[in-house]
Ligand SMILES: [Fe+2]
């Protein structure tokens with residue numbers, strides 16, 4: 573059976589699969605950094621984030637299967653990071669989510685120009701998802717700046733550390749739930 577999506581969209585989606593795995597890999601590195609630096613809650617949060625990104629890759633893969641499209645498996649490029657502060661990954665995560673949003677928007681734009689309504693409908697879930705991802709990343713960074721950085725001065729080192737511990741406990745409460753878009 574012939575694929576019902578264009579070659580251009582097929583390539584963009586294959587590239588997106590690679591980008592989702594790269595996101596997953598990036599977040600695993602953040603989790604690793606936090607694990608080594610005494611923040612198991614932050615580490616757990618990013619480990620769940622990494623699992624969700626791998627799920628996103630599977631949802632795109634599923635779509636290519638459903639549309640009888642050949643999948644291209646592009647090599648995954650791991651970024652080798654040299655994280656220097658607790659704040660840095662939070663800032664990078666926000667920047668990265670914005671990059672992914674752009675990438676998904678580009679596929680949508682292409683589908684729109686081709687009147688590929690099926691792909692547009694499929695992508696609408698990801699557009700909502702990216703909106704949430706950006707909000708979550710922004711909130712994480714804002715909470716850190718407000719509660720931790722905002723309490724960090726020489727005379728309030730105690731408050732700074734207790735705010736960080738409290739934030740780590742809170743973020744550690746996140747539970748992984750597989751996406752409803754993933755077929756069992
Ligand atoms: Fe994703």
Ligand SMILES: [Fe+2]
Nearest residue numbers: 595625669705
């Ligand atoms: Fe994401």
